[in-house]
Amino acid sequence: MTNRITEASPLYYSRVAGFGLLLMAILAMFSNFSVLEGLIIPDDAATTATNIITNEMLFRSGFTSFIIVLILDVLVAWALYVLLRPVNKNLAMLAAWFRLVYTAIFGIALYNFLNVLQLLSGAKYLTVFTTDQLHAQLMLLIHAFNNGWLIGLVFFGFHLLVLGYLIIKSGGYIPRIIGIFLILASAGYLIDSIAHFLLPNYADYKTIFLLVVAIPGVIGELSLAFWLLIKGVKVQ
Structure with a gap:
């Protein structure tokens, strides 16, 4: 009975990681394209x-999706x-910490x-700020969100770097080509942030x-998600 549970454990964690990565990608794309790209005009x-006032429920839905993504990041x-602990326990822990730091940031x-919603919907703010001041505060909050996310992506890039290395060194535990794409993605995130x-x-x-x-x-992150969800892992 103990052996059967042990054998099932990697498959269980594989499904959790794969499902989390896939759901995270869907929710992040919804929030990004519907809210960040659809409602926010950088120079206007x-x-x-x-856009935010007339589509408040859409904005709130995008915010809620991002919250779910945070929870999924911790699970993943x-x-x-x-x-990946059997490959290298210390590096696996380092990869997890990089992702958790990114999630916290x-x-x-x-x-x-949240402050954007309070700023636009709170009546007391409308009496304190002029329209121009209100708009300036709004864009300041949006830029603060973007800058914080940008800093977090530096840590996410290092997470992908360590994760890709572990996959490559796993000896077929997870296909090495996925690890290569994750390292390339890591380089992309770091180059973009710099x-x-x-x-x-x-x-x-x-x-x-x-x-x-x-x-x-x-390619790298979705390949990992689908492979973990469909194929699982090979227990050496």
Whole structure:
């Protein structure tokens, strides 16, 4: 009976990690495209405020999706640690900590979205600020969210780097090609973050950096999610 439970454990954690990664991707895409891309206009505070006020439930739904993503990030960090602990316990723990630090930073950044709702819907704020001041405060909160998320992605990039290395060194525990794509995605996240920090004209190259992040990131992270969910892991 004990052996049967032991044999089932890697498959169980594989399903948890795979399901968490897949659901996380779906929710993050919804929040990103419906809220960040759909409602927020970077250079137009007035339109952004109008979009959020007239689509308040959509904005709240996007915020809620991000909260669920935070919870899933913790579950995925735990499940991946258990799965990759046999490869190298210390590195598996390091990968988990990098993801947890990213999750904590993202959660703090997400707090700014709550302030956006309070700013736009609270009557007392409308009497304190002029319209221009209200719009300036709104964009300040949105920029604070973006900057916090950007800092968090540095830690997420290192998480993918360690995770990819563990997969490559696992000897077929998980296909090595997935590990290679995760390392490429890690490089993409780190390059994009450094470019944000160093290039004052980052917007001129935004599309290029987006492709550098998106292509290996989507392939690597979704491949890992589907493989864990469908195939599971090989117990050596």
